[in-house]
Amino acid sequence: MAHHPQDHDYVPAMGKDRLLPFYDLCTWLLGVGRIHRRLVELAAIEPGQRVLEIGCGPGGLVIRVQRTHPDAEVVGLDPDPLALAKARRKAARAGLTVRFDQGKAGDLPYPDESFDRVLSSFMLHHLDGEEKRRAMAEVRRVLRPGGQLHVVDVAGHHHGRFAHKMQRSELLRDNAGDGIPDLVREAGFTDVRTGERGRLHTTFYRATR
Known part of the structure; x- marks a missing residue:
């Protein structure tokens, strides 16, 4: 595994712990809220369903899910205790019952x-x-039959300068082209779909257990 700042065995939400206070401002400026809103729409969550976000960071997406679907049971998981503390404070201020757990997507x-x-x-x-x-093997394990994985990331087919940037980036290279749908199929998911593209060079994906 690559060496990460401050000897974490995970990548903190903003790359470095000291940048965490700026996370919400940065995501707001980049329009991440609109991407999250679309992901929640595509997930088509029904009342009473249990929803997990892996790598929830400071909780922006799971808090949106709980607000939009108050009858769902919503859980956020992240390895970063500082991000989770921030997420818990935000959920408490909003009066929401999101559960936050510390852990990794691969376990x-x-x-x-x-x-x-x-x-x-x-x-x-x-x-x-x-x-x-x-992570994909674990996601498939915890999903019920017929359950769905919904992903949005900097990923997919791009051209020109950004395509070259993805290939040069150790973090983004695996997401280029069909990297994510191939990964999900390899884990045993079916009905793997590549959906629309969004802001920030993102692509939406869906797969069924």
């Missing part, structure tokens, strides 16, 4: 077939190839 602390939806937003490109494969 999910949940029983088999315990979720209806798993969401991933701008997280997969933080993992190396082996970590991605472990």
Whole structure:
């Protein structure tokens, strides 16, 4: 695994712990909220369903899910205790009952077939190839039959300067082209779909357990 700042065995939400206070401002300026809103729409969450976000960071997406679907049971997982503390404070201020757990996508602390939806937003490109494969195997394990994985990330087919940038980036290279749908199929998912492209060179994906 690559060496990360401050000897973490994960990539902090903003790359470095000291930048975490600027996370919400940066995501707002980049329009990430609109991307999250679309991901929630595409996930088509139903009342009573259990929803997990892997790599939830400071909680922007899971808090949006809980606001939009108050009858769903929503869980956010992240390895970063500082990001989770920030997420818990935000959820408490909003009066929301999101559950936050510390852990990694490649070793999910949940029983088999315990979720209806798993969401991933701008997280997969933080993992190396082996970590991605472990994460997808774990996601498939915790999804119920018929459950869905919904992903948005800097990924997909791009041209010109940005395509070259993706190929040069250790973090983004695996996401280029059909990297994510190939990864998901390899984990045993079916009905793998590449959806629309969004802001920030993102692509949306869906797959069924």
